Amino acid sequence: MKITIIGTGYVGLTTAVVLSYLNHDVTAVDKDKHKLSLLHEGKSPIHEPGIQSLLDEVCHTIRFTPSVAEVVPDAELIMIAVGTPPKKNGEADTRHVEEAAREIAEVCHPNRHYTLVIKSTVPIGTNKRVAQVVDTVFEERGIQGNISVTSNPEFLQEGLALQGAFYPDRIVVGANNVNAFDALRHLYQPILEQTFDPPTFLPRPAAYHLPPMMTTDPNSAEMIKYAANTFLALKISFINEIAGLCEDVGADVTEVARGIGLDSRIGPRFLRAGLGWGGSCYPKDTAALLGVAAQAGYEMPITEAARTVNFEQRKRIVEKLRYVLKTLKGKTIGILGLAFKPNTDDVREAPSLDIIRQLVAEGVNVRAHDPIAMPNAQQALSEITIEYCEDVYSVSHNADALLLITEWELYHRMDLRKLAKQMKTPILIDGRNVFSPQDAMDAGFHYIGVGR
Numbered sequence: 001m002k003i004t005i006i007g008t009g010y011v012g013l014t015t016a017v018v019l020s021y022l023n024h025d026v027t028a029v030d031k032d033k034h035k036l037s038l039l040h041e042g043k044s045p046i047h048e049p050g051i052q053s054l055l056d057e058v059c060h061t062i063r064f065t066p067s068v069a070e071v072v073p074d075a076e077l078i079m080i081a082v083g084t085p086p087k088k089n090g091e092a093d094t095r096h097v098e099e100a101a102r103e104i105a106e107v108c109h110p111n112r113h114y115t116l117v118i119k120s121t122v123p124i125g126t127n128k129r130v131a132q133v134v135d136t137v138f139e140e141r142g143i144q145g146n147i148s149v150t151s152n153p154e155f156l157q158e159g160l161a162l163q164g165a166f167y168p169d170r171i172v173v174g175a176n177n178v179n180a181f182d183a184l185r186h187l188y189q190p191i192l193e194q195t196f197d198p199p200t201f202l203p204r205p206a207a208y209h210l211p212p213m214m215t216t217d218p219n220s221a222e223m224i225k226y227a228a229n230t231f232l233a234l235k236i237s238f239i240n241e242i243a244g245l246c247e248d249v250g251a252d253v254t255e256v257a258r259g260i261g262l263d264s265r266i267g268p269r270f271l272r273a274g275l276g277w278g279g280s281c282y283p284k285d286t287a288a289l290l291g292v293a294a295q296a297g298y299e300m301p302i303t304e305a306a307r308t309v310n311f312e313q314r315k316r317i318v319e320k321l322r323y324v325l326k327t328l329k330g331k332t333i334g335i336l337g338l339a340f341k342p343n344t345d346d347v348r349e350a351p352s353l354d355i356i357r358q359l360v361a362e363g364v365n366v367r368a369h370d371p372i373a374m375p376n377a378q379q380a381l382s383e384i385t386i387e388y389c390e391d392v393y394s395v396s397h398n399a400d401a402l403l404l405i406t407e408w409e410l411y412h413r414m415d416l417r418k419l420a421k422q423m424k425t426p427i428l429i430d431g432r433n434v435f436s437p438q439d440a441m442d443a444g445f446h447y448i449g450v451g452r
């Protein structure tokens with residue numbers, strides 16, 4: 001199929017390279033000159049495992065351009081994958097989605113049918129607004145255009161984006177007409193039937209079953225995205241709430257999570273207690289859902305509570321440091337991990353940013369390490385001065401405490417004995433319960449985890 005994708009962020013670029021790998025004829029549009037020049041050189045502007053290798057494989061067929069007018073008229077299917085940043089009141093700003101829809105409607109042929117797919121995460125009802133934008137432009141042009149607006153939410157997990165795209169749990173499509181469902185079924189056929197040869201670096205998981213394509217109405221599809229993210233966010237907040245009580249009563253939350261996760265109604269995933277969620281989705285999407293609810297005059301106390309618990313985790317960890325160090329002012333604390341989760345350079349809404357700001361405000365000398373997110377963190381924290389270290393051993397040298405914030409694989413393999421020896425006081429606060437308390441204590445650390 002001839003496809004145009006508007007936006008080359010995490011969602012747009014991943015979708016573009018995957019669809020190109022599946023032999024669709026893909027052009028991606030982005031107005032950002034820096035991103036485009038990297039893409040024209042065949043370089044990925046985002047850090048995501050496997051994306052560069054896949055881009056190398058499809059570089060002779062995929063195209064990138066700044067111009068909607070150049071590519072939309074000949075496309076069969078157009079996807080909007082632009083950002084929906086939060087407004088001041090938390091609601092998602094759909095301005096870029098509507099702008100893209102307007103630009104598309106301005107250039108499409110009057111006598112051709114197009115499927116317009118909204119992939120961006122958008123408030124419930126956006127599909128109708130986009131259809132109105134399109135109709136208004138057609139009226140202005142005095143033409144009878146033919147665009148089916150479809151909602152196809154993306155469940156991309158950063159760090160696992162390609163895995164999720166090739167081997168999804170499900171594909172959700174919301175539309176009001178059967179042609180749109182057929183177009184999306186055709187688009188995703190190689191994935192729905194798993195007829196493609198997997199990339200060498202991403203074999204098909206052994207127990208993988210063919211994914212269902214769930215068809216529904218557009219409002220429900222938009223709601224599914226928010227409800228899925230909010231449910232996962234509150235699952236994590238729930239285990240973090242239990243973790244706090246575990247600390248008070250002497251239980252171990254990792255054991256509790258194992259015990260409840262074995263109940264198939266609960267399931268073991270997303271029950272890792274720690275510093276809670278950050279990233280571009282859960283903070284923004286839970287706020288946006290509350291915005292949708294506020295507009296409807298509906299209260300969502302569970303979602304509110306999930307947010308409160310999540311952001312409290314960042315304060316509680318600073319209190320743990322204060323408790324163990326007695327006073328924070330003048331102390332040197334080493335931070336391990338800045339990205340909001342491992343395998344990404346993304347620091348949006350990362351717990352590290354809030355925690356570092358709190359520590360600096362208390363007069364702490366902060367040293368930080370991250371294998372790839374340091375440049376992004378430096379930018380996000382440009383208002384404060386901290387020391388960025390190229391390796392974990394310089395972070396710990398003569399430090400009063402170490403605080404692990406992101407569970408990068410390389411931290412699992414650190415030589416704890418060596419670290420403990422070179423610290424002023426060997427205190428390890430494990431914000432993600434990465435280490436076995438016994439191993440850390442055997443290495444000479446005073447160990448404090450979350451909920452254990």
Ligand code: UDX
Binds near residue numbers: 269275277
């Ligand atoms: C999420 C959803 O998983 C994805 O489907 C949606 O499209 C976008 O939002 P992402 O934000 O990339 O994806 O990351 P995810 O792996 O879901 O983790 C989000 C946050 O939760 C991270 O900060 C992670 O550290 C935290 N987390 C996750 C926990 O604290 N405990 C867990 O058990 C799992």
